[in-house]
Amino acid sequence: MIIKMSKIEMVGPKDQLMDVLELLRNKGVFHPDAEVKGYVHSEDEARIRGLLLNEEAVGEKIFFDKLRIKIIELLNCLPEVPSRTVYLHPIPIIDVLQELVEKHLETCREWQQQCHALRENMDALGRYLRFWSVLEPMVREVNGDSGLKFFGVTIRSVAEIDLLRKALETQTRGRCRLSTENMDDGTIVGLITTDPEMENSLRQLLSAERVPELALPEEFANLPFWEKSSALKRQLEEVSARLSVIERKQQEFSRHWLPIYRRTLDWLEERLALYQATASAYETRQCFVIHGWMASGDVAELRRELNSAFSGKVLTHELEIHQEELDRVPVIMHNPLYFKPFELFARILPLPKYSSYDPTPFLGIFFPLLFGMILGDIGYGLILGLIAALLIYFFPQRNNLCDGAKILGVSAAYATIFGILYGELFGDLGHHLFNLQPIWVERSQAIVPLICFALSVGTAHVLFGLGLGIRYDVKRKRHREALVKAINLLVIFIIGFSLIGTLVPHPWSVTMPLLATLLLLVPILILAGGLLAPLELLKNFGNIISYMRIMAIGLCSVLLADVANRLGGMTGNVIAGFLVAGVLHFFNLLLGVFSPTVHALRLHYVEFFSKFLEFGGRRFEPLSKKPK
């Protein structure tokens, strides 16, 4: 439901503006409006002007802003550590912090650079070590002491090995050998062994062929090959130790300073948000004026708090909301416990206007009903109910999932009820096993009655929508639109009534009077709604026919379930039959959740809501501590 709102004007002494704004922000119930029109009489507009901060306040704002940027930069340099919450007020230490943050930033940046360099070094050493641990056994194999020259290379793909081998043989006239090995990450490492004379020409070849040579850093290059691996490990350990020393320092620093800086940042952001909020305030020579909106139910309490906090110096007036302002009123929706989960579906739509309706209760009432009519199976209903219960039990924290599960639960209950009416338990399985009989109608055999039923549901739903639309238009004083809708409603009603007459003859003779009324209504419709009004009427009939999907999808669902049972029975084996039927029922169940959901929603969004809902409402965005 859309909460009743009040249009508020607050007036108080100029020097108390920031305190008032702080109180309003703490309460989080007031939506400021920077607009003057509609709040102040036009002759008074010249007397008030947008509030300009004085020089001191502007200086303070700039100081806070700069400090905030520095603190954000510092926090980005610090590692995340579990820290305590600090409740200190930053004002007494703000000047000290301003000086400290510069020094801390410098130190932290230096640490960060050192860490970065050390990590890069470690990465490189790790890479060398990995390559070398693959190359070392290969060098050992070809006798590393023989005075031969070795080249470690990385090869991009298996296809390149043969190409490289051919190129090497041509270049060195067969005086070299290429051994390869795959690494864990899929890279191919190659070791080229050749005699020292060939070294230069080989290097040229590798460069021309763009085969990257694995060159170790200078300090390792000259070591004997059996020492390389251990030297690399030593170096890696040393770098790692240096890195952990710096990381320890960073963590120590973080533990000490992070909570203080976080608290200061929060405070600064709140304070700056207050300065931001002054943009919607106005001033006279002595006073400030703030306009805005809040829920009518909160006005009395806010007034009481303002009175006690400012000894009656800040006055709060409730102003009258004019007809032309209705579209500017921010919208808050609040629904009882049962309807709350259905806000999940209402959120897909744009926000309704303040004077319009909250779609949630309508979805809460009609969605499960339509879902149940379509699915209508005791077995599927019970399974879906069980799934919904499990989801609610295991994921109570995940709000959207939990809301979805609650909707599924309600819809499953309706599916079970309609299942009893249709006499369906996993299609016709209930009939075969327990001789389950339909209380109302057997869907697979009664297509025409179901078409009539679906059309009746559609007519009732669309007429209800039109009725709500008429009420809304009258409320908004749009009499012509209301008249067009009323005629639409009457015409649909008359035609529906006449159609019933063809199925069940009326005990009294009304056909002629009805047709005469119809002929009378159509010209009025054209006069009131223009030449396109009859098209709108036809659209309404199209909308009603669209409800036939209730029958069509339901019929598909029941036929699929019957097919599953029949195929299961045809296997001639209990286990195989159970498996085949189970798999098909599972797919039917999946379709049975998806299809009715989408189509029931569609019937609401397209056919039902288009009759009375007006979207384009303004979101309620109160001054509050955390952005909502």
Add this chain to the structure above:
Amino acid sequence: MKLLYEIAAPGAPSDYLYARIRSRRAELDVREKSRWGRSADPRADLRLEYKWVYEEMNQQLRNRLLPVFEYFELKTLIIALRYMAAGDPSSMFAQLQLSLLQPQIIKVLRETKQVALLTAALERFLAEEYPYFSDLTKTYLREGPGGLEQVLVGRCLQQGIARSRSRQVREFLRYLLDMRNLQAMYKHLRWQVPVTPPILSGGGLSPAACEKVWAEKNLTSLLELIRKQAKLVDSPSEDGVEDYLLRGLSARLRRGGRDPLQLGVVIDYLWRCQLETRTRGRELAGVEQVRVEETAG
């Protein structure tokens, strides 16, 4: 050889790409949200965005939009040539990053040190597919880098108009060609250059109409012609003819880009990315912001 690299992958369905581009285009309207509003290097972002569009397109769409991309990439090539002529290889290499040019062309650009050698190589590569590249070296030696640019862009537009099968693409290129003609006449008239400006055929304005205005040597009638071409409600000022014509093009492309399932969406988006790059570039350079995409028509 084609100017731009070819992609074998089939690409995404057109409707998919149009939807993504519409979404990105809508983001451009909220500058704080769009990447251009925060971009530190708008030119690199622009190249990245063009590369994304080019690679996401399917073959059919790519073939239809090829003249547009060729026009934009020809500009990349020309800027690279300019940097090379100015002896600034690092800026040239930066320009070529994320470019859509063929890898062989980029390789030649990276490895060749002299402009004349480069034009010869480009002639060899591209003359067959693009006849206007056939006398590139001669043009360069005769007219220098500025003249080369004029000739190349003009002929690229002419060929694009002649070859394109898409109405929107032809209209876009025609406008650009007309814009070049009008600007050339305007500059010649304003600075009282006695030589007849080079008028290129193939645009929406016939060369005869342009020559008639030139024969009158009347700045007011030329400005009137510019106004008719841009189809804007306000009149062009003498200092802002280029911005005025660009605004006209933006308005035209925006109108063409309204149909959500047409090629115009892509051209409009590519053009608006250009404008955002330009605006952000000006912001970063500290020049007063001039949003040329603000349309009046």
Add this chain to the structure above:
Amino acid sequence: MEKVLLAFAAALAVGIPAIATAWAQSRIGAAGAGTLAEKPEMTGTIIILVAIPETMVILGFVVAAMILVMI
């Protein structure tokens, strides 16, 4: 013969709208996938939009059922 014609008419009544629905859904689906790539929060809306052309085939199905059952 009449039965064959009735069956054929019913098949056309459901088949042609099915093709039309498939075509419309393919385009809406492609555009929807593009929208979702940029704005994942639109999932719910896109699912509904994809389902909208299904009306055609549902009405076709109803007509086919009426041809077979009522006539």
